Amino acid sequence: MTVTIYDVAREAGVSMATVSRVVNNNPNVKPQTRKKVFEAIERLGYRPNAVARGLASKKTTTVGVVIPDISNMNLAEIARGIEDIATMYHYNIILCNADKKKDKEIRVINTLLEKQVDGLLFMGGTVTDEHIQAFKTSSVPIVLCATTDDNNTIPAVDIDHQQAAYDAVKLLVDSGHRKIGMISGTLQDPSLGFARYQGYKQALEESAIPFNENYVRVGNYKYESGIEAMKYFLALEDRPTAVFAATDEMAIGAIHAIQDAGLKVPEDISVISVDNSRMASMVRPQLTTVAQPMYDIGAVSMRLLTKLMNKETTDQTKYVLPHTVIERQTVGQV
Structure with missing residues (x-):
């Protein structure tokens, strides 16, 4: 008993x-x-009895975290930052995988709120009007982690994805490249896919390089789409001398497609990306990439949420963390 x-x-x-x-x-x-x-x-x-204690205190010391893809190593690193700060402030975490499906994300958000969590972290997914509507029904604080909403109305922690992409492409330009392709994420994702696409276009425009539609392929952030996009570029009569991929995973797919075609990176084609996941230093040659501070994004998001849950004064509710270009071996001079 x-x-x-x-x-x-x-x-x-x-x-x-x-x-x-x-x-x-x-x-x-x-x-x-x-x-x-x-x-x-x-x-x-x-x-x-945590439920009984929660009813008495009106607090459950529990935070809900919605993660779009639990297999994504970048999001796993963010989750580590969340967990460490949650433990420091004596909160428990309920982590829910949503499989990058909007309907499931909305359902999970509502389920967590029904569980009487003290706060909610929404990690790395596209924030739609349906998400905003679900958030409006919440009586507890919500922080966006590694994403933002279009109107910047919800507290958020992220990097400047457009600037990160710009810095990556600018490195290619400074290395002498003029024919630069891009393997983009979905352009329906304003905070990540479209923002990085805009950074690519901005770098070309400021360098007086004409935009070429044939040099852009839309992937799904995954390894296989990087392979397919690179195969398309390799088949072009006037192929790019360099490729910017929106994620490390797609960049590694591109590198393998280049190598499978009997070509070399960076001697024949340079490759750069954004993320700096663990895979970036595992692939050969090692991938030049723009590093997101994954752990810090999670840690800062959770700390911001603790302040909001405890009604502490905060100087700001939107944090843009710095990124860094990590030069390795996949970008060569022309």
């Missing part, structure tokens, strides 16, 4: 109120009494 607070009180020879004070770390308990209660808890294997 389930051990109750009444059983602990009887075992320790104290009142239920005293057991409650011990469990909730109330300082107004004598050390000897506290010791007796803890010994009774250990003997009986008592576990406080």
Whole structure:
């Protein structure tokens, strides 16, 4: 049978109120009494009822996290940052994978809110009007993590994706490349895919390089789409001398397609991307990429959420973290 607070009180020879004070770390308990209660808890294997405590305090010390793709290594690193800060501030995490499906994301958001979480982190997905509507029904704080909404109305932590893409393409331009292709993410994703596409176009325009529609292929952020896009570029009569991929995974697909065609990176074609996932240093040659501070994005998001949950004063509710160009071996001079 389930051990109750009444059983602990009887075992320790104290009142239920005293057991409650011990469990909730109330300082107004004598050390000897506290010791007796803890010994009774250990003997009986008592576990406080989190649901009951949540009803009494109107807090569950639980945070819901919606993640679009749990297999994505970048998002896993962000989740580590979230978890570490949550642990520091004594919050538990409920992590829900949404498979990059909007309907599932909305359903998960509503389910977490029904579970009476104290706050919600929405990680790395496209924020649509349907998401905004679901967020409006929330009575608890919500922070966007590695994404933003179009109107910047919801607290958010991310990098400047357009600037990151611009910096990547500018490195190619500064290396002498004029024929630069792009393997883009979905352009229906304003905060990531479209933003990086805009950064690509901005770098070309400022370098007086004409935009060529044949040099842009839309992928799905995955390795296989990088292979397919690169095969398309290789088949062009006037193929690019360099390719900017919107993610490391697509860039690695592009590198392998180049190598499978009997060509070399960067001697024949240069490749650069954004992310700096672990795979970037595992592939050969090692991938030149723009590093997102994945762990920091998660940590800062969770810290911001703790402030909002505890109604602390915050200087700002939108944080744009710095990115860094990591030069390795896949960009060559022309």
